[in-house]
Amino acid sequence: MSTRFVILHHELRDGEHWDLMIEHGDALLTWQLDRPPTGSESLPIRARRIGDHRRAYLEYEGDISGGRGAVRRVDRGCARIVELTEQRCRFLAEGSRLSGRFRLETTDGESWSLAADAGSTVGDVPGDDGDDHGSKLRVANDR
Secondary structure: OOEEEEEEEEEEOOEEEEEEEEEEOOEEEEEEEOOOOOOHHHOOEEEEEEEEEEHHHHOOOEEOHHHOOEEEEEEEEEEEEEEEOOOEEEEEEEEOOEEEEEEEEEOOOOEEEEEEOOOOEEEOOOOOOOOOOOOEEEOOOOO
């Protein structure tokens, strides 16, 4: 796998979300997740496609300028996009939390969903920096 991905926990004054970013060319394709992927029962997760981000976020943790909160990495690793259309992104991921085949899909262009293919694993225990070695649960069936 030649590209990378990262999941950042984004804390704001009025809430929180998780940003899934997948390297694609000179930018990061980015989806905002309502909750973190933790354990096989956490999928599917509601998501929203947001603007591409700079590749610097692959390594960045800390405050975001303009009072837009702070980010902390909860997973990172290698990724490979295997299908990319206006309504679907299928990718392979090998990180400390996500491992296997995953897909982001939309039917209306606004509401997205992150799901895993059968045999993929989703880390059960979040790490402080995406390098945890917590337990992983295998996704038993394709949802």
